[in-house]
Amino acid sequence: MHQDSTLDILKDALATLGAGFTDLPPHTETADPAAISAVLREVAVRLQDNYPYFHPLYAGQMLKPPHPVARLAYQLALYMNPNNHALDGGRASSQMEKEAVAQLAAMFGWTTFLGHLTSGGTMANLEALWVAGRLAPGKVVLASSQAHYTHGRISAVLGLPFEAVPVDRFGRMDTATLEARLERGDVGCVVATLGTTATGSVDPLPEILALRQKYGFRLHADAAYGGYFGLAENLGESARAAFDQISGVDSLVIDPHKHGLQPYGCGCVLFRDPSVGHLYKHDSPYTYFSSTELHLGEISLECSRAGAAAVALWATQRLLPLTPTGEFAGMLAQCRSAALALYEKLAADPRFMVGLPPELDIVVWTVREGSARAVFEEAARRGLHLALAELPGAFFGLDTERVSCLRSVQMKPEHADSAWQEALWSLLSNATDAITSRET
Incomplete structure (x- = not known):
């Protein structure tokens, strides 16, 4: 996980926020910093029991890290804790x-x-x-x-x-x-x-x-x-x-x-x-x-x-304005490009079976040998986190009612980078081979 380099930005913004309330009588928070620090360290350890949702190797569910400006603005607003139900509160x-x-x-x-x-x-x-x-x-x-x-x-x-x-x-x-x-x-x-x-x-x-x-x-x-x-x-x-x-x-x-x-x-x-x-x-x-x-x-x-x-x-x-030619729109195009690239690699590989091509940034596929769940679990052991899905066989041109599939949401812009694409593919390929050799 990247060390947060934005805390100084938050500190400066807090000073600007505080400057708007200098006419109020001073008051002091009574919380004990040492006790807070101890609890936060405990929280940090507990949070380690999570998948690395923020990382490009987490490519399973729809979990995308907030932009740094969103994190900072949210934290800044929490010092006021506004309630947007009524103007009285926000x-x-x-x-x-x-x-x-x-x-x-x-x-x-x-x-x-x-x-x-x-x-x-x-x-x-x-x-x-x-x-x-x-x-x-x-x-x-x-x-x-x-x-x-x-x-x-x-x-x-x-x-x-x-x-x-x-x-x-x-x-x-x-x-x-x-x-x-x-x-x-x-x-x-x-x-x-x-x-x-x-x-x-x-x-x-x-x-x-x-x-x-x-x-x-x-x-x-x-x-x-x-x-x-x-x-x-x-x-x-x-x-x-x-x-x-x-x-x-x-x-x-x-x-x-x-x-x-x-x-x-x-x-x-x-x-x-x-x-x-x-x-x-x-x-x-x-x-x-x-x-x-x-x-x-x-x-x-x-x-x-x-x-x-x-x-x-x-x-x-x-x-990041919501304009068709802006940086934000470019991130979305990168996500779709990453999904198309993964789909093409899967479609060209005889170990896999693909069905419907991705319209946005979700890719689904299944394995011809072994089980999708076994590959899912083996990939996770190797650091690649995917998802499982049960989908109609018709999506894959099959007569079966349901098919167990692997699913990846390529929703991080890094997924369009060739180096990350190769890293994900290598982990998936090796996990698939490991399951195939184990079950034959």
């Missing part, structure tokens, strides 16, 4: 949230919208489906069979019927089956996933938008994982077409704590029509009297929320 951080969320909305082509940060994608999706349920009470929610499991769970919590729509061999929602279901009626909302968390598949949004025109349902885009990829210059034709039309959906979610370089938890929900804000109307006896401006708690189901998350996101987007 005046400056609420304004920063509004500005950061507006930048996210602009990335999707919206200048008029309603939205706010959440504690994560699940809460963001819950709010979107809650609005859909209020607008079409009791009607069915549809999502693909590869959509995140949270949609079925959320629908149950909200008391809404939920049905899964089959996918094609590329993991995308099958629009012919979707239309057949729409013809039967009683559908209130369709969830299009722009980047499934298992394979990174992008649902065919243009076709789904055309079906909405015909059948009149509400359309929600779950772009929690994949949303930022609209900035990448190297998407394939199908994914590019989907992201180019994302402004046409009714609501969407994106998780800055995935590809947005933020600490957990930081999600965001956006609505194209600001008038849905009336659905949140509620009375509070004490939190909304300090200002006539909009309090974020007035358009949110959550109450207390971390203002520090908004500060960190604002700082990151200030340093």
Whole structure:
């Protein structure tokens, strides 16, 4: 783990923060520095019992280290510990949230919208489906069979019927089956996933938008994982077409704590029509009297929320603007390039079987001999951390119902570097050979 060279930057920023409160009477913290130091050393030892999520050799799940500016801004804000539910608890951080969320909305082509940060994608999706349920009470929610499991769970919590729509061999929602279901009626909302968390598949949004025109349902885009990829210059034709039309959906979610370089938890929900804000109307006896401006708690189901998350996101987007030709967009293109490079190496190697090519930065494959789990465990022993997945055999052109697969999320920009690509490949290759020789 790299030694943190940014602590002096934080110290300087704390001095600047403190300069804004010099008119207050002095007070001293009563905490014992020696006791704190002892506890922190104990915490550091306990945290060693983790996978190296920050390192390029961790290429399994969607774990991306926060950008240094996000870490520092979050830490700086913690000295104030703002609460972005009401302006009383987070005046400056609420304004920063509004500005950061507006930048996210602009990335999707919206200048008029309603939205706010959440504690994560699940809460963001819950709010979107809650609005859909209020607008079409009791009607069915549809999502693909590869959509995140949270949609079925959320629908149950909200008391809404939920049905899964089959996918094609590329993991995308099958629009012919979707239309057949729409013809039967009683559908209130369709969830299009722009980047499934298992394979990174992008649902065919243009076709789904055309079906909405015909059948009149509400359309929600779950772009929690994949949303930022609209900035990448190297998407394939199908994914590019989907992201180019994302402004046409009714609501969407994106998780800055995935590809947005933020600490957990930081999600965001956006609505194209600001008038849905009336659905949140509620009375509070004490939190909304300090200002006539909009309090974020007035358009949110959550109450207390971390203002520090908004500060960190604002700082990151200030340093790395959400522009198609900027440094941030380049990082996303690198992640996709890394996934394509890994896919091509796997496809050319007779030891492996690949199926659907990566649309974003997730690669899935299986082994022809031995077991995927055995390779997964052997790779981990050698320092390469992957993930396991159970996917439809059709993704690999097989008749079997399910296939045990290996899965890698190439979400660190270092994964595009040839030296790291070779290091990952060598570890995977040697682990595979070790399992093959052991089992033959």
